Amino acid sequence: MAATNVSRREAERKLAFVLIDSINEVTPVSPLSLIATAILGYHRKGFLYSELTDTSETSSGSCKSIGFPVNSLKDLSSAVQETLTLLINWKVVETLEGADGDEESFYFVEDEKKIELEYYKNSILHHFLNHTLVAASLLAGREQIRSFDSVSSDYEFMRNCSATNSSWRRS
Numbered sequence: 001m002a003a004t005n006v007s008r009r010e011a012e013r014k015l016a017f018v019l020i021d022s023i024n025e026v027t028p029v030s031p032l033s034l035i036a037t038a039i040l041g042y043h044r045k046g047f048l049y050s051e052l053t054d055t056s057e058t059s060s061g062s063c064k065s066i067g068f069p070v071n072s073l074k075d076l077s078s079a080v081q082e083t084l085t086l087l088i089n090w091k092v093v094e095t096l097e098g099a100d101g102d103e104e105s106f107y108f109v110e111d112e113k114k115i116e117l118e119y120y121k122n123s124i125l126h127h128f129l130n131h132t133l134v135a136a137s138l139l140a141g142r143e144q145i146r147s148f149d150s151v152s153s154d155y156e157f158m159r160n161c162s163a164t165n166s167s168w169r170r171s
Helices: 002-026 031-042 049-066 076-089 111-122 125-140 148-165
Strands: 094-096 106-108
Touching (some): 049 076, 049 125, 125 148
């Protein structure tokens, strides 16, 4: 009887991850997820609008060149402005106006509000997993130049560690 319960539990977990993987494959990089990622990843203390725009352009370009689904980012400038306005209206992002009219406003997110951005950031993190593993390999090496074989070996090791901890997911 216990074996049946374990098998059912494993089947349910496997199904859950199949569903999650299927959802992840079609989850686009939305303006809100891109801006949340930019704020939390690059501008934790705060940012100027021009800095957020630059980061968003770089991130969007990377997403497009890698082939992530980014259909909603055709007009990035408008998307950044609309998303920032939305976050301000939701009182997630706050503004410090420039001392005089010529200075750009400074935007920031209070620590307790960052959790609200985490949800949107997390909705696209799966797109970056493989790139993160390669970056971790490059940063972990002591050599100044890493060979393809070395990086590939590290990558496979990290993927296998994940698979070992969740072998029911890969079968």
